[in-house]
Amino acid sequence: xxxxxxxxxxxxxxxxxxxxxxxxxxxxxxxxxxxxxxxxxxxxxxxxxxxxxxxxxxxxxxxxxxxxxxxxxxxxxxxxxxxxxxxxxxxxxxxxxxxxxxxxxxxxxxxxxxxxxxxxxxxxxxxxxxxxxxxxxxxxxxxxxxxxxxxxxxxxxxxxxxxxxxxxxxxxxxxxxxxxxxxxxxxxxxxxxxxxxxxxxxxxxxxxxxxxxxxxxxxxxxxxxxxxxxxxxxxxxxxxxxxxxxxxxxxxxxxxxxxxxxxxxxxxxxxxxxxxxxxxxxxxxxxxxxxxxxxxxxxxxxxxxxxxxxxxxxxxxx
Amino acid sequence: xxxxxxxxxxxxxxxxxxxxxxxxxxxxxxxxxxxxxxxxxxxxxxxxxxxxxxxxxxxxxxxxxxxxxxxxxxxxxxxxxxxxxxxxxxxxxxxxxxxxxxxxxxxxxxxxxxxxxxxxxxxxxxxxxxxxxxxxxxxxxxxxxxxxxxxxxxxxxxxxxxxxxxxxxxxxxxxxxxxxxxxxxxxxxxxxxxxxxxxxxxxxxxxxxxxxxxxxxxxxxxxxxxxxxxxxxxxxxxxxxxxxxxxxxxxxxxxxxxxxxxxxxxxxxx
Numbered sequence: 314x315x316x317x318x319x320x321x322x323x324x325x326x327x328x329x330x331x332x333x334x335x336x337x338x339x340x341x342x343x344x345x346x347x348x349x350x351x352x353x354x355x356x357x358x359x360x361x362x363x364x365x366x367x368x369x370x371x372x373x374x375x376x377x378x379x380x381x382x383x384x385x386x387x388x389x390x391x392x393x394x395x396x397x398x399x400x401x402x403x404x405x406x407x408x409x410x411x412x413x414x415x416x417x418x419x420x421x422x423x424x425x426x427x428x429x430x431x432x433x434x435x436x437x438x439x440x441x442x443x444x445x446x447x448x449x450x451x452x453x454x455x456x457x458x459x460x461x462x463x464x465x466x467x468x469x470x471x472x473x474x475x476x477x478x479x480x481x482x483x484x485x486x487x488x489x490x491x492x493x494x495x496x497x498x499x500x501x502x503x504x505x506x507x508x509x510x511x512x513x514x515x516x517x518x519x520x521x522x523x524x525x526x527x528x529x530x531x532x533x534x535x536x537x538x539x540x541x542x543x544x545x546x547x548x549x550x551x552x553x554x555x556x557x558x559x560x561x562x563x564x565x566x567x568x569x570x571x572x573x574x575x576x577x578x579x580x581x582x583x584x585x586x587x588x589x590x591x592x593x594x595x596x597x598x599x600x601x602x603x604x605x606x607x608x609x610x611x612x613x614x615x616x617x618x619x620x621x622x623x624x625x626x627x628x629x630x631x
Numbered sequence: 632x633x634x635x636x637x638x639x640x641x642x643x644x645x646x647x648x649x650x651x652x653x654x655x656x657x658x659x660x661x662x663x664x665x666x667x668x669x670x671x672x673x674x675x676x677x678x679x680x681x682x683x684x685x686x687x688x689x690x691x692x693x694x695x696x697x698x699x700x701x702x703x704x705x706x707x708x709x710x711x712x713x714x715x716x717x718x719x720x721x722x723x724x725x726x727x728x729x730x731x732x733x734x735x736x737x738x739x740x741x742x743x744x745x746x747x748x749x750x751x752x753x754x755x756x757x758x759x760x761x762x763x764x765x766x767x768x769x770x771x772x773x774x775x776x777x778x779x780x781x782x783x784x785x786x787x788x789x790x791x792x793x794x795x796x797x798x799x800x801x802x803x804x805x806x807x808x809x810x811x812x813x814x815x816x817x818x819x820x821x822x823x824x825x826x827x828x829x830x831x832x833x834x835x836x837x838x839x840x841x842x843x844x845x846x847x848x849x850x851x852x853x854x855x856x857x858x859x860x861x862x863x864x865x866x867x868x869x870x871x872x873x874x875x876x877x878x879x880x881x882x883x884x885x886x887x888x889x890x891x892x893x894x895x896x897x898x899x900x901x
Contacts, residue, residue, distance in 0.1 A: 570740020
């Protein structure tokens with residue numbers, strides 16, 4: 314036996330195919346980071362950002378018969394020059410037709426009132442969960458999230474069965490001899506619907522801020538003689554403002570564009586902009602008008618969205 | 632503190648009953664004999680039978696399940712990549728725009744998302760000839776887009792609270808970033824991936840508005856069929872369907888919660 318073989322035993326070699334691939338890619342200027350980013354960036358550009366630009370473009374067209382049912386923005390004339398035709402008529406109509414102005418104002422009002430009610434209902438719940446014993450907390454949180462996973466449409470439907478003329482609430486009221494209340498097809502039903510379906514969105518961010526609060530602050534306030542209500546108003550409430558803003562925006566923004574709730578629970582006079590857009594598109598088949606309604610809706614929600622992102626950024630950094 | 636008093640427990644109890652009472656009543660009335668949905672007239676499972684003899688409903692349910700599985704899977708890949716980029720790459724060009732694009736679909740009103748994607752698909756078909764018509768493919772693309780945002784949020788929170796030194800150790804031992812991701816990072820964030828996928832799946836299964844915009848003739852999803860039934864009034868077979876969905880979802884969420892609870896002690900030991 315000779316020992317000369319020993320040096321030729323290869324050292325434990327790791328298979329690193331990726332390293333080789335990476336080196337080769339790096340040579341042409343592609344880094345690993347770019348590969349990670351490429352798919353989500355491309356996808357979101359094509360299917361999120363570009364569509365918004367397309368909406369804006371088509372909002373400047375007019376309805377016409379044919380496929381697609383809107384006038385082309387760019388046309389080539391016989392001499393071969395490219396002509397850009399923009400129509401502002403949809404936007405002029407938005408500001409002059411009372412239907413649209415009223416629908417915007419009423420959407421904002423309904424979303425605002427519903428958000429305030431959701432906050433008033435959700436805050437004590439979030440606080441109770443944050444202060445609950447550890448073993449209860451996860452169960453309670455799961456109970457908050459569970460309806461969120463259940464079909465949104467079916468929950469609105471369940472609520473409509475609950476509130477209708479011969480529904481459970483009125484049957485219970487009937488037992489006590491109270492005449493039935495007309496709850497369905499009113500703005501009230503829409504408020505209840507929004508509170509009911511968006512409550513988890515309010516509770517979760519509130520819970521996240523409330524559970525992080527340092528309990529020694531409450532003890533300090535109590536030691537200094539503050540009564541519970543005072544402690545709440547001057548310690549807990551101010552410290553939970555990020556959660557309040559995040560939760561409120563998570564309810565307010567989607568509520569503005571809500572379609573299902575006003576059409577299943579609201580009455581014919583419940584004007585909401587999401588419903589107007591839906592009808593422009595599906596009933597009137599006026600795509601450019603629907604697009605201009607969408608652009609105007611975006612303008613309304615863009616400030617709340619930016620506010621939300623700022624608050625969320627601050628909450629994550631903590 | 633309020634917690635020592637009566638206010639918080641009562642408020643929470645009222646809140647939870649508000650959340651659950653309509654669902655419970657819906658489940659109870661799904662076993663009602665009468666077709667009058669609100670008057671109890673005896674126990675019956677006939678509406679469940681009716682459900683399974685409704686080919687339109689079954690077809691829509693099957694389509695919705697396929698769409699949900701596909702879009703949740705696409706969203707899982709895209710959302711995880713986006714989360715890795717946002718948590719691990721501190722600074723890169725266009726970061727603000729990227730994080731905005733990732734999280735904006737979370738709050739974007741459905742009607743805008745639906746309309747904008749439909750107009751995109753129509754414009755693309757005119758310019759590129761793709762996608763031809765609208766149907767399952769366009770719904771999957773639309774759902775994957777907003778589900779990506781949800782997956783990203785879930786994975787992001789898991790990524791940002793785990794111990795980076797594990798990854799650094801793997802890299803010090805000579806593992807490439809890709810290898811480190813698959814051998815170290817992925818097993819640790821697996822529970823988040825599962826809940827992200829489930830979240831995407833249920834959200835896709837649930838969507839009415841976006842699917843209505845981007846679907847084509849012959850591709851009605853389950854919520855679209857339900858909506859057209861419900862719009863005409865209460866129908867007992869929808870109650871039965873809702874009960875089944877609530878049951879499946881409750882089991883799913885329970886399973887996901889158990890998975891997450893189980894993975895927690897491990898983290899503490901590590």
